[in-house]
Amino acid sequence: MVSDDRSAQDGRPAGPSVRQQSALAGAVGALEDAVAALADGGPDDGERFDAALRRLGGLLGPAGEAESAAVGPRLSALLTDTPPFPRAHLAMMVGACVERGADPVACADPVLAGLREALTGALLLLDRWAESDEDALPDPDRDDPGRAHARIAGDGRADARHAHRAVAGWWTLDLWRRAAFALCTHAAVRRTARADGVTDVLTELIDRYRERSEQHDLKGLRHLAAAxxxxxxxxxxxxxxxxxxxxxxxxxxxxxxxxxxxxxxxxxxxxxxxxxxxxxxxxxxxxxxxxxxxxxxxxxxxxxxxxxxxxxxxxxxxxxxxxxxxxxxxxxxxxxxxxxxxxxxxxxxxxxxxxxxxxxxxxxxxxxxxxxxxxxxxxxx
Missing domain, CATH: 3.10.20 (Ubiquitin-like (UB roll))
Incomplete structure (x- = not known):
C-alpha cells in the first residue's frame, strides 16, 4: 500500500492517512462519550465536551469523502443532546460532511429541527427586544450574548429558559442557515422535507422572520426551501x-x-x-x-x-x-x-x-x- 502521508504516484493529492482516519474515528467516539456524559451533569463534563469538539474540528478539515460519509450521520445523531451554542457549530460540521459525500437524508432531520428551533428562538428575541428599552438589535458578531440575556430575561426559572432559547437562536441562526443550506441543495432532502410538512413550517418561520428583521440573510435559504x-x-x-x-x-x-x-x-x-x-x-x-x-x-x-x-x-x-x-x-x-x-x-x-x-x-x-x-x-x- 502506498503511504497516504505522501502524494499518490499519479500526482493527485492522497487521501487521509490510516493514522488520520483512526484519529478521526477516535475523535467522533470521544465526542459521543462526552455528549452521553453531559446527561450526568458532572463538574468537568462541559470541559470534556468542549475539548472533544475542538479536537474533532481540527481533524475533520483534511477528511476525505469516505471518512465524511462515515462520520456525518454519527455527528448528526448527536445534535439533539448537544448544548445549544456548540450544537450549531456541530451542525456546521455535519453540513461539511454532507458536502463531501455523507448521506444528506440520513443527516437532515436533526439539522432541520435545529434550524426550526433557532428560527423560533430568533423570533422570540425579536418579541422580547421590542418590549425592552433597547433600539438596535444585538449584533451576533460583536455583542455579548450574556448582556442580551440579561436584557430580556424576567423573573423566574421558566422566563430565564425562554430568554436563553431566544439568545441561542439569535446568535446561532446564521450557522444553522449555512448547515441547512448544505443539506437542502440535495433534492432528496427537499422532497422528504416537503412530504413530511417540514418545508411548510420552515418557510412560514422564515417569512415571519424576514418581515421583521434583515439581521440574518435568509433569502437564499427561502428560495432553496421552495425549490x-x-x-x-x-x-x-x-x-x-x-x-x-x-x-x-x-x-x-x-x-x-x-x-x-x-x-x-x-x-x-x-x-x-x-x-x-x-x-x-x-x-x-x-x-x-x-x-x-x-x-x-x-x-x-x-x-x-x-x-x-x-x-x-x-x-x-x-x-x-x-x-x-x-x-x-x-x-x-x-x-x-x-x-x-x-x-x-x-x-x-x-x-x-x-x-x-x-x-x-x-x-x-x-x-x-x-x-x-x-x-x-x-x-x-
Missing part, C-alpha cells in the same frame, strides 16, 4: 390558444423558469420568438457563472389563471395550483425585459422538460377559464 422538484407545470399560451404540460426540477427562481420556458417552447419550435442564447440556457440549468456575465431577455408575460402577474423576481412556488397542477398563462410582454442570466441558487441544477402538447380542445377549454391579465397598475398594487 420544486419533479413538479408538473401546465402552461397556456394565450395568443396561439395552445397548451403544454412540462415538468420542473430544481427551479428556484422565476428568471430561471422564464429562460427555460422560452428554450422549451420557442427553442422547441412550438411558439414563435427568439430562442435564448445557449449560454444563457446553460447557466439556467447547470453551468456556474465563474465571473462571466450574460444577459437574458424576456419572451412572455407570466400570468396566473386569475389574471395576477407572476413576477420574474418571485419563485415557481408562486404559481397557483388549479385542478391539482400549477398553471401558468403566457401573454405577450407589455414591455421589454432583460436580466443577468444564471440561477439564484447556483448549487442546485435546474431543468424544465416538455412532456406533452395539450390537445387543442383541452387547451381552448382551459384558456376559456383563465381571466385576462390585470393591467400593470393593478398588478403592482
Amino acid at each position: 420544486l422538484d419533479d413538479e408538473p407545470l401546465l402552461v397556456l399560451h394565450r395568443p396561439s390558444g395552445t397548451g403544454y404540460l412540462l415538468r420542473m426540477d430544481g427551479l428556484t427562481d422565476n428568471f430561471q423558469l422564464h429562460t427555460l420556458l422560452a428554450e422549451a417552447l420557442i427553442g422547441g419550435g412550438h411558439l414563435p420568438g427568439v430562442r435564448p442564447d445557449p449560454e444563457v440556457v446553460a447557466l439556467s440549468r447547470t453551468e456556474w457563472l465563474d465571473g462571466r456575465r450574460f444577459i437574458a431577455t424576456g419572451a412572455f408575460n407570466l400570468v396566473a389563471p386569475d389574471g395576477g402577474w407572476i413576477w420574474n423576481e418571485g419563485m415557481p412556488q408562486d404559481i397557483p395550483v388549479v385542478d391539482g397542477v400549477r398553471t401558468l398563462v403566457l401573454d405577450p410582454q407589455p414591455y421589454e425585459r432583460s436580466w443577468a442570466a444564471g440561477r439564484f441558487v447556483e448549487q442546485v441544477p435546474g431543468d424544465l422538460r416538455l412532456e406533452r402538447v395539450l390537445a387543442p380542445e383541452e387547451a381552448v377549454a382551459r384558456l376559456a377559464a383563465a381571466a385576462p391579465a390585470l393591467p400593470f397598475e393593478q398588478a403592482v398594487r
